[in-house]
Amino acid sequence: MVNPVSAFPSSAAKEQPPGNGEGRDRHSGPRVDHFTLDNGMKVVVIPDHRAPVVTHMVWYRNGSADDPRGKSGIAHFLEHLMFKGTHVHKQGEFSHVVAELGGQENAFTSYDYTAYFQRVAREHLRTVMEFEADRMTGLTLTDEIVAPERDVVLEERRMRSDTDPASQLDEAMNAALYTHHSYGVPVIGWGHEIETLSRQDALDYYRRFYTPENAILVVAGDVEAPEVELLARETYGKTPARGEAPVRDRPREPQPRAQRLVKLADPKVEQPAFERIYLVPSARTAKKGESEALDVLAHHLGGGQTSLFYRRLVLEQKKAVMAGAYYFADALDDSRFFVFAMPAEGVSLEELESAIDEVLSEAAREGVSAADVARAATRLVADAVYAQDNQASLARWFGAALSNGETVEDVLGWSGRIEAVSVEDVAKAFQWLDRKRAVSGYLLKEEV
Amino acid sequence: MNVPVPAVSRAERVQHVVSPGGVKAWLVEDYAVPLAAVEFSFAGGASQDPPGKAGAGALLAALLDEGAGDLDAEAFHRALDDHAIRLSFNVERDEFGGRLQTLSRHIDKAFELLALAVNAPRLDAAPLERVRGQVNAMLKRESKEPDAMAAQAWRRAAWPDHPYARSPRGELGEIDAVTRDDLVELRRRILARDTLKIAVVGAIDAARLAAHVDAVFAGLPARADLAPVPAIEVHGLGRRIVVDFDVPQANIRFGRPGIARADKDYIAAMVVNHILGGGSFTSRLFQEVREKRGLTYSVYSSLTTAESSPSLIGATSTKNERAGESLGVIEAECARLAAEGPTADELEKAKKFLTGSYALRFDTSTKIAGHLLHLQREGFDAGYLDRRNSEVEAVTLEDANRVAKRLIGDARLLVAIVGRPEGLVENDAA
Numbered sequence: 001m002v003n004p005v006s007a008f009p010s011s012a013a014k015e016q017p018p019g020n021g022e023g024r025d026r027h028s029g030p031r032v033d034h035f036t037l038d039n040g041m042k043v044v045v046i047p048d049h050r051a052p053v054v055t056h057m058v059w060y061r062n063g064s065a066d067d068p069r070g071k072s073g074i075a076h077f078l079e080h081l082m083f084k085g086t087h088v089h090k091q092g093e094f095s096h097v098v099a100e101l102g103g104q105e106n107a108f109t110s111y112d113y114t115a116y117f118q119r120v121a122r123e124h125l126r127t128v129m130e131f132e133a134d135r136m137t138g139l140t141l142t143d144e145i146v147a148p149e150r151d152v153v154l155e156e157r158r159m160r161s162d163t164d165p166a167s168q169l170d171e172a173m174n175a176a177l178y179t180h181h182s183y184g185v186p187v188i189g190w191g192h193e194i195e196t197l198s199r200q201d202a203l204d205y206y207r208r209f210y211t212p213e214n215a216i217l218v219v220a221g222d223v224e225a226p227e228v229e230l231l232a233r234e235t236y237g238k239t240p241a242r243g244e245a246p247v248r249d250r251p252r253e254p255q256p257r258a259q260r261l262v263k264l265a266d267p268k269v270e271q272p273a274f275e276r277i278y279l280v281p282s283a284r285t286a287k288k289g290e291s292e293a294l295d296v297l298a299h300h301l302g303g304g305q306t307s308l309f310y311r312r313l314v315l316e317q318k319k320a321v322m323a324g325a326y327y328f329a330d331a332l333d334d335s336r337f338f339v340f341a342m343p344a345e346g347v348s349l350e351e352l353e354s355a356i357d358e359v360l361s362e363a364a365r366e367g368v369s370a371a372d373v374a375r376a377a378t379r380l381v382a383d384a385v386y387a388q389d390n391q392a393s394l395a396r397w398f399g400a401a402l403s404n405g406e407t408v409e410d411v412l413g414w415s416g417r418i419e420a421v422s423v424e425d426v427a428k429a430f431q432w433l434d435r436k437r438a439v440s441g442y443l444l445k446e447e448v
Numbered sequence: 449m450n451v452p453v454p455a456v457s458r459a460e461r462v463q464h465v466v467s468p469g470g471v472k473a474w475l476v477e478d479y480a481v482p483l484a485a486v487e488f489s490f491a492g493g494a495s496q497d498p499p500g501k502a503g504a505g506a507l508l509a510a511l512l513d514e515g516a517g518d519l520d521a522e523a524f525h526r527a528l529d530d531h532a533i534r535l536s537f538n539v540e541r542d543e544f545g546g547r548l549q550t551l552s553r554h555i556d557k558a559f560e561l562l563a564l565a566v567n568a569p570r571l572d573a574a575p576l577e578r579v580r581g582q583v584n585a586m587l588k589r590e591s592k593e594p595d596a597m598a599a600q601a602w603r604r605a606a607w608p609d610h611p612y613a614r615s616p617r618g619e620l621g622e623i624d625a626v627t628r629d630d631l632v633e634l635r636r637r638i639l640a641r642d643t644l645k646i647a648v649v650g651a652i653d654a655a656r657l658a659a660h661v662d663a664v665f666a667g668l669p670a671r672a673d674l675a676p677v678p679a680i681e682v683h684g685l686g687r688r689i690v691v692d693f694d695v696p697q698a699n700i701r702f703g704r705p706g707i708a709r710a711d712k713d714y715i716a717a718m719v720v721n722h723i724l725g726g727g728s729f730t731s732r733l734f735q736e737v738r739e740k741r742g743l744t745y746s747v748y749s750s751l752t753t754a755e756s757s758p759s760l761i762g763a764t765s766t767k768n769e770r771a772g773e774s775l776g777v778i779e780a781e782c783a784r785l786a787a788e789g790p791t792a793d794e795l796e797k798a799k800k801f802l803t804g805s806y807a808l809r810f811d812t813s814t815k816i817a818g819h820l821l822h823l824q825r826e827g828f829d830a831g832y833l834d835r836r837n838s839e840v841e842a843v844t845l846e847d848a849n850r851v852a853k854r855l856i857g858d859a860r861l862l863v864a865i866v867g868r869p870e871g872l873v874e875n876d877a878a
Contacts, residue, residue, distance in 0.1 A: 048480075048811075049480075050478065050480050050481075050811065051807060051810045051811040052456075052807060053807050053808055053810075053811050092729075092739070095729040095730065096729075096730060096797070098729075099727055099729060099730045099797065099800075099801045100797050100800045100801065100804075101800070101804055102800060102801050102802070102803060102804015102805035102806070102807070102808075103804065103805065103808075104805065104808060105729070119808055120804075121804060121807055147742070148739070148740070148741060148742030149742060150742070151741075151742030151743070152738055152742050152744070152745055153745075154767075155697070155742070155743070155744050155745045155765065155766060155767060156745035158696055158697040158765070158767060159697060159745055159746070159765050162695070162696050162697065163594050163695040163696065163697050163699075163765075164593070221811070267694070268592040268693075268694075268695075269592065270588040270589060270591050270592045271585050271586075271588040271589040304525070304529065305521075305522075305525040305529075306522070306525050306526050306529045311522070314578065315521075315522065315578070318578075321578070321581040321582045321584075321585045322582060322585070342585050344581055345581065345584075375529065375530060378530065378532055379529055379532050382532030382551055383532075385481075385482060385483065385551055386483065386534075386549065388481050388483075389481050389483055389485075389812045389813050389814065390811075390812045390814075391811055391812075392811075
């Protein structure tokens with residue numbers, strides 16, 4: 001639903017926030033350095049010397065939500081085309097070099113950012129930086145190259161969505177939730193618009209957004225900041241500044257007033273499912289502390305088997321076989337809070353939905369206890385410690401946050417802010433779970 | 449910058465811990481991050497599911513953390529949650545495994561809960577029915593997912609009347625037949641010390657680990673009581689099975705017999721597969737099917753080392769109108785590789801990738817623990833960690849040519865397709 005769409009197939013892992021995991025006394029959290037090159041490109045370095053490898057990522061602060069109207073999918077299509085060669089390197093050369101170095105590479109597009117990465121042995125860092133810097137401005141495209149890649153993207157859309165009723169329902173729910181803002185359009189784009197995307201569309205988009213001022217370099221692994229700084233100056237630093245960073249021009253979503261229900265019935269649905277999405281603030285649009293309170297609320301309501309939804313709906317009432325909730329804080333504009341459940345045999349989705357609403361009213365009425373809040377915070381903060389085990393996860397977390405306008409300090413302070421969430425903050429966060437702000441979705445079996 | 453990497457021995461970092469009770473574990477001690485990762489497994493996974501009860505192992509795996517000792521399911525999960533301990537069990541075809549991750553300050557509690565789950569699972573009626581409902585819901589969903597449907601059709605044709613014909617995750621209908629007694633019996637047969645392998649990475653020393661693994665595993669029966677699983681070759685080469693399904697894209701699964709992990713040709717086969725469809729960007733299948741023709745988003749082949757039937761399996765998906773063209777390209781590439789073998793350049797590049805990328809398996813505790821467990825399961829000593837790349841280096845063009853012929857042979861494939869494919873002939877009913 002909110003996972004980024006990748007250039008190449010791979011298993012995507014959900015990223016967890018890193019940070020000052022166990023509190024100042026216990027562990028210091030990841031060590032992070034950051035600086036800015038003369039041309040405006042930001043650089044973040046996360047040293048981890050346990051293995052002689054590095055994760056090298058470049059993030060661009062533009063995603064599918066910046067696609068021009070009528071050109072949905074262009075951010076993602078361009079991401080595919082970025083592997084097609086430059087004035088200096090012919091098509092596929094970068095990928096072949098990475099493969100010969102024993103490296104891994106991929107790229108992904110989300111609503112708010114597009115990122116490219118390689119994972120290689122530390123001594124190959126300069127090589128991948130040279131290639132990545134080259135394709136920031138040197139991309140060349142011909143119609144012969146663009147046409148089959150557009151077919152690849154159409155196959156990707158068929159695979160992800162056109163063969164899967166659950167994905168089609170998600171697309172319809174997002175379109176209903178965002179009546180005006182472009183988060184209502186799928187990252188990969190609508191099929192009929194992908195078919196019309198041209199070489200010129202891709203180049204226009206590329207020239208608008210692929211600039212040093214709009215890019216963030218993140219290097220995690222067996223390196224230190226001075227070494228990365230030197231390499232960055234000699235590679236990315238040679239690209240002249242373009243002036244200003246490109247402006248993201250997105251319409252704001254109006255105040256939502258109507259409850260919405262979207263149903264999708266298909267003979268291919270064997271197992272019905274319920275989902276509801278609320279329009280809520282993101283980490284960036286929220287007032288101070290509000291986003292962290294939503295993190296805690298999501299965990300309390302729907303984070304795993306000890307959550308309120310699971311206990312009430314699965315264990316006690318036996319109306320669902322599973323139930324949960326999560327909050328997607330990581331967005332430039334107003335974001336989403338998800339509630340989902342799968343009905344037990346013989347339970348209708350209407351019945352399940354009212355049971356969910358009863359649990360929500362109970363929770364809003366009775367509030368949460370200090371113990372509930374502390375328990376959720378413990379678990380969320382621990383996830384940040386677990387994230388420190390993985391340099392690639394850390395790189396992704398910092399890259400995504402910085403792409404959305406957060407700072408390194410914001411990210412490192414996340415655990416502390418979670419621990420500061422009070423019972424009152426969580427009670428206040430309930431105001432966002434208003435059905436006027438939400439779309440409910442029913443995935444149903446169509447009898448034929 | 450471009451200095452050679454110093455030759456660091458990975459094997460030397462592995463401590464071989466033997467507990468007072470005789471339980472063995474591989475340990476990599478590391479305090480850089482305040483965590484510990486534990487991976488362990490027993491032989492005999494889903495292939496031990498009783499006849500007509502596919503999914504018994506999956507149910508057992510899902511139930512071990514649903515209440516143990518004095519703690520009912522809710523209390524057990526609360527204990528895990530309150531200490532932010534991550535514990536799960538899983539079942540594969542030939543293996544029943546567990547995974548524990550904990551913050552270093554909760555290591556004692558984590559092993560205490562693991563010991564309860566392994567030695568005193570309650571297998572209570574309420575969680576059994578709940579988990580059964582969850583497994584059924586998942587299987588129902590998969591029953592209409594094209595890739596899962598193609599895998600099922602392929603599996604059933606490849607291994608008829610064999611445990612491998614069933615999904616390790618269970619089969620609809622059969623799940624309902626599993627009783628608590630089945631789970632008790634299955635646990636008795638599989639959870640035993642003689643097939644147990646353990647790998648631990650993180651902030652714990654050998655003495656402390658020895659005490660913990662004793663508490664968890666020393667009380668298990670000495671010997672497993674596994675039903676023999678007969679070896680079976682992949683059946684149906686040359687068959688094309690079409691499962692009619694109203695979707696715009698044909699999901700294609702193909703395969704043929706592979707090469708066993710213990711076979712002296714396995715490393716060469718790994719290199720050959722990398723050239724055919726292993727490395728996502730550079731492989732022949734990726735280049736021919738995706739890059740040149742735009743027929744698909746994903747196409748790959750891989751070697752599986754299932755004990756009773758190692759195989760070479762691949763998959764792709766293409767719009768129905770071009771399904772025949774896709775499959776034709778795949779078949780032609782298989783035939784060409786068997787007939788001509790790889791080029792010297794391809795071999796060199798494949799070896800560079802496979803040796804260079806090995807380091808990427810060692811950058812997180814959980815990945816290292818997983819790999820150390822895998823090596824033990826496959827029967828290797830820790831020295832393999834240092835030997836492995838030179839074995840890849842040693843593959844000659846002659847080896848690669850010979851093994852390409854051995855692996856791909858006459859290039860006949862068993863193919864299962866879900867969708868409404870055009871441009872190809874189904875030559876056999878499913």
